[in-house]
Amino acid sequence: MDFVKFGMIGCGNAATFHAIANKKNPKLKFVAAYDVNAKRVKKFAKRHKLTPYTDLDTFLQSEIDAVHISVPHYLHASLVIAAAKAGKHVLCEKPMANTLAECDQMIATTKEAGVKFMIAENHRFLPAHQCIKDAISQGLIGNVFLVRSYEGAYENPEKIINPDHWMFSYEKGGGGALFDQGVHKFATLNWILGEVESALCWCGKALNSPPNKADDTAMVLLHYKCGAMAEVTVTTASIHPPTNRMELHGTLGTILEDHSWEKPVKIYSGHSAAEVEGEFYSPELEHGPFPKYYTISFWIEDTYFADCILNDTTPEFTPEQAKEAVAVAKLAYLAAKRKTLTTMDDLKKFIETEGEQSIFDGFDEVIQKNYEKLKW
Ligand SMILES: NC(=O)c1ccc[n+]([C@@H]2O[C@H](COP(=O)([O-])OP(=O)(O)OC[C@H]3O[C@@H](n4cnc5c(N)ncnc54)[C@H](O)[C@@H]3O)[C@@H](O)[C@H]2O)c1
Known part of the structure; x- marks a missing residue:
């Protein structure tokens, strides 16, 4: 694998920042996007030249290696778990989840699935x-x-x-x-x-x-x-x-x-x-x-996570720290x-x-x- 193919889950503010920051990143490419808002995902996909999806299962079965999740906080846990179960590496926006119990479920599921998992804490x-x-x-x-x-x-x-x-x-x-x-x-x-x-x-x-x-x-x-x-x-x-x-x-x-x-x-x-x-x-x-x-921090963070996938290394910023x-x-x-x-x-x-x-x-x-x- 020369670069990581990412699918974007959620096409709002944070997703836009990440897509713009990584436009010319040789280590990763955003190739697909999923959002429950059909109008928004269509517009976002057109602007950033991605394939739009409004069905989560179809999106997760597409040829992506990893997902970037930037949705409202209460949805972080369920979407991280769904992506991990589909065998995708997961980079999920901060805060990790609304409850510590959900954080534990996310850690357990991603470990069990054997996928890389990092919270996108750009700081x-x-x-x-x-x-x-x-x-x-x-x-x-x-x-x-x-x-x-x-x-x-x-x-x-x-x-x-x-x-x-x-x-x-x-x-x-x-x-x-x-x-x-x-x-x-x-x-x-x-x-x-x-x-x-x-x-x-x-x-x-x-x-x-x-x-x-x-x-x-x-x-x-x-x-x-x-x-x-x-x-x-x-x-x-x-x-x-x-x-x-x-x-x-x-x-x-x-x-x-x-x-x-x-x-x-x-x-x-x-x-x-x-x-x-x-x-x-x-x-x-x-x-x-x-x-x-x-923009600088998103480029560095996303490149770092892509490198962890490409080189099979464990992210230094662990989900336990998040x-x-x-x-x-x-x-x-x-x-x-x-x-x-x-x-x-x-x-x-x-x-x-x-x-x-x-x-x-x-x-x-x-x-x-x-x-x-x-x-x-
Ligand atoms: N690192 C940073 O500095 C930074 C900056 C901004 C936002 N964020 C984080 O990014 C995340 C998203 O924030 P935002 O400002 O982009 O929010 P937003 O409201 O602009 O966008 C959220 C998107 O998620 C979509 N969505 C809602 N439910 C969905 C579902 N079930 N499945 C798929 N898509 C769904 C919405 O349609 C919308 O397009 C939050 O976790 C936020 O804290 C981080």
């Missing part, structure tokens, strides 16, 4: 994040004890306030900004800092969305087993082009990151191995403010609900006694209605 493939991970592994900033991080991803408010749109709904979206955007941060921070021990969290709504919709803004404080403290702030209501930021402080230096900068990483290190010692410097990286850094990012989001929601410091053990006990879904019982009462004092 694990951003050159800026790889640079930060490498700098910390090299000891350039010593032991990290404090992190502040932010994602502001402006989304069309219509999607958030429309009660029938899946995004940010408890039922289909699996939660709000804390879930949708937070998992990016949790996957990245867990990669750098290891396992989370406990959380505090505050959820708000800057937009006046209906009660079936969750937070559009959230602030989480995490305590990691390594001793580091981290703040994760996410919002979908901020008025600026989408960006991500991190600030990491260690015993030998500091790293600042902002994806809206042309050079997204600044390192200040007292280590002799640093490119420049005792002064901020910005490593040369493949980058550009949004949407460029997204599940852990979902678990941190659940922990934060439970902490917001309990209004107190909540540990991973508390989460485990809550799930065993109350059931995972009941984290959201009465959750609208928990969310601060910031919009009551705002004039948009």
